[in-house]
Amino acid sequence: MTEYFTIESQEGERIDRYLSEELEDKSRSYIQKLIRDGHVLVDGKTVKAGYRLVAGDNIAITLPEIKEPEIPAENIPLYILYEDKDLLVVNKPKQMVVHPAPGHYTGTLVNALMYHCGQDLSGINGIMRPGIVHRIDMDTTGSLVVCKTDSAHQSLSAQLKEHSIHRIYEAIVHGNIKEEEGTVNAPIGRHPTDRKKMSIHSRNGKNAVTHYQVLKRFGDYTYIRCRLETGRTHQIRVHMASIGHPLLGDQVYGPKKCPFPKLQGQTLHARILGFIHPSTGEYLEIEAPLPQYFVELLDKLMYNS
Template sequence: MSDEPLIDDDDATVLEARLATGGARLDKALAEIFPELSRARLQALLAEGVVSRDGQAVSIGSAKAQTGLYRIALPPVVSATPAPEAIPLTVLFEDADLIVIDKPAGMAAHPAPGCETGTLVNALLAHCGASLSGIGGVARPGIVHRLDKDTSGVMVAAKSDRAHAGLSALFAAHDIERTYIALTRGAPSPMTGRIETLIGRSSSDRKKMAVLRSGGRSAVTDYVVQKVFGLPAKAGGAPMAARVACTLHTGRTHQIRVHLASKGAPILGDPAYGSGSPAAAVRAAIAGAGLARQALHAAVLGFVHPISGGALRFETPPPADMADLERALEAL
């Protein structure tokens, strides 16, 4: 549900410099106080959310620069070339240009510090061999979008450079159908709606994203509450849990997780955004189902094939841990 890697400051090289004069474009001003970084590189770092001013995240290179202490957490360089690994894949579609898989929870999309092996890239290198697109770079061949490591569901990867370019253009234009299923604590209100906010790095925890009043990037999610579980005895009370379908119109890091939490209905099992404890009966259901991750599944991915022009649409049901949890919730 996102295209950006998380950056852990503990593994990053941190640069700091003070800007004494504001008013210029931010990316231009930063290039002057950080001469070791190109303006294009700074624009990419701003987009990744690793630049801050006086402790507040900044992300828009075209904005006017303000004076203050700027800090950049440079992502560590992954120098090792990923090795092919014979990891079984559930392939939904494959041709000469692309491959669509049903990614299991627990598999990262690509190598990153602390997770160099066992990723989708390692599996694709073994499955596709030399045909995998190299546009994504040495560490991320074929990857055009991400699902969080502990989010399951449908992903597409490019096997040819022309498919990579075409898919990237579709994602950039948000011309992709993407629907996710989430099991939440309580339920968002109203039962259907659109969540439209700015999302950027949290100023209090750089590993997390947050809804921001200014800065960040536009994020739009439509949602529908499909089922509610554990209805209260008193009229007007909130249910214990819900099944929510979320349709993405943008693809920000942790977008659905942040948006549902902002509605007071965080995803069950979410270690980062699941603030507050669910009801005892829901906790028991989670334990009984063996859910050890956020209950989020990328159920639908639809797009126009970038080479053939044909319409493709893939849909998979939530895996066993989420299905078992939903059955347990239905019994509440």
């Protein structure tokens, strides 16, 4: 597979850094190896990893095909919120990874879907991500749509691309947000020094907009609802941390020591998912109830406030 890029505003940046930020799932060392092996061309010529980009450069990067392993179907219980012949919406639990990755080929949502749906999953995203249109983090809970047919997948992907899917999340953040509502409009890209993190300070950040609304204040914490205009990696986590209100339990973008030791990762739940059904053309909205841990935490905060 070959991907193409044209340089506009990144003049002077190293090509290996630029490509590692554009291809978020590829490490910089992997990109450097592709460059050394001649898989990266600038205007048809090979370059070195330290090549500085020039406006107008046309980059072609060829990604060698990786032989993907067989993914076993596993009888893992699914909390299905909605299902028909075209798609299903599941309520993903905490600690469940959406799709397999190197070194992690079992126990994922995909393994469970392959058991539940058999061959009835869209093949557009390949063996590792059958039916998967979008994903949420391992410790984020809530609604996630899965496509059974390629036509449904194409329809939902187009809606995601044009930002027309209605996505509402609920979260608990550190601090007392004074205003009733607000918007964070800050591009998000790979962190300049830590590839495992995203940041609003990336040189190649992509447009990202999060609207938030206060639902309840608990003194040192605030219960909020967020509406996504875009769907960047870690978007809510990065945006709320950027305004001084990281998500409770998020040890990547927030305090390293969590005040509630039993929490497993960030308190973030994909509450509502709404989209145009690919077959009926009608608007469909699915709501995922809050998980028990979230409800109990709200009760505890209410009691202590």
